[in-house]
């Protein structure tokens with residue numbers, strides 16, 4: 001029975017053995033972003049690497065699986081975590097007795113019917129411990145597996161987000177393989193390359209060594225011939241053009257869910273969903289804040305002081321705005337229902353908020369200077385009076 005390869009999941013993800021689940025998650029995400037097949041289309045090495053980190057994450061992110069892995073240096077669904085812990089305790093006790101030889105459980109029969117090995121000393125108690133460790137039923141090697149979700153960011157220009165329209169993008173998704181129809185195999189079988197047909201592999205669990213059903217073939221010793229098109233994956237990557245509707249009033253960061261448009265499932269598993277995250281473009285004059293439009297508008301000193309009616313740009317074109325007499329720089333004026341039509345509340349729309357910016361004239365002629373001096377004489381109030389009163 002050839003031993004299965006030892007995999008250092010911690011090294012794969014690049015974290016210490018003492019890493020917290022949060023650290024593991026962060027490290028995995030960072031690697032997943034780098035090696036995801038979506039960002040490396042057609043790159044077999046990246047795909048392989050992505051599989052490795054996914055496998056490591058699958059074990060390390062699950063507290064129960066991680067415990068078993070930490071205990072034995074490998075993981076198998078056939079090991080019951082409680083029994084694994086008992087085994088570890090028993091192993092520790094045995095170690096305390098000063099036995100430096102690794103226990104060889106190879107070929108040992110763990111079934112209930114087996115008699116404890118005669119003359120084996122502590123073997124009987126070990127049998128009890130290990131008999132509960134492997135569940136009798138092996139998991140179906142290839143049950144239906146649901147497809148994963150996909151997430152794409154879509155950039156939509158300022159006006160399309162406000163007025164609505166269509167957006168197009170190309171997505172890379174896993175589709176059911178057209179050759180094997182997702183079965184991953186073309187029928188027929190061959191000797192399992194992992195266990196060379198024996199159906200069992202030897203695993204080292206710390207100082208203990210024992211046999212488990214081969215994870216590759218599920219103990220049958222045979223594997224199905226892999227489909228040549230999808231290399232046994234059941235799915236193939238396909239680039240697909242996608243066209244979808246942008247609702248008027250779509251906001252930045254909005255998520256659109258397209259059910260069933262994610263990666264295909266395997267063996268009849270349901271497909272994942274596709275999530276589109278909308279990023280809306282900016283405009284040199286208008287700024288969006290939810291359904292409101294913000295704009296900074298310069299006005300002259302006389303328009304602000306005397307009050308006036310001025311023309312203001314809005315997303316629908318020009319509109320009239322009354323500047324009340326004595327309007328200060330920085331003052332905000334609200335133009336009701338001149339903002340963006342709401343994408344979620346029928347018939348509602350936001351406001352436009354105008355921030356007044358009083359533009360001070362560059363005085364070049366003597367006559368204007370005279371008028372301003374005269375104006376100052378008529379209005380001797382100190383605008384800093386309120387500040388002086390507070391210091």
Ligand SMILES: [Zn+2]
Nearest residue numbers: 192195214217
């Ligand atoms: Zn096998």
Ligand SMILES: [Zn+2]
Nearest residue numbers: 177180227230
């Ligand atoms: Zn196939």
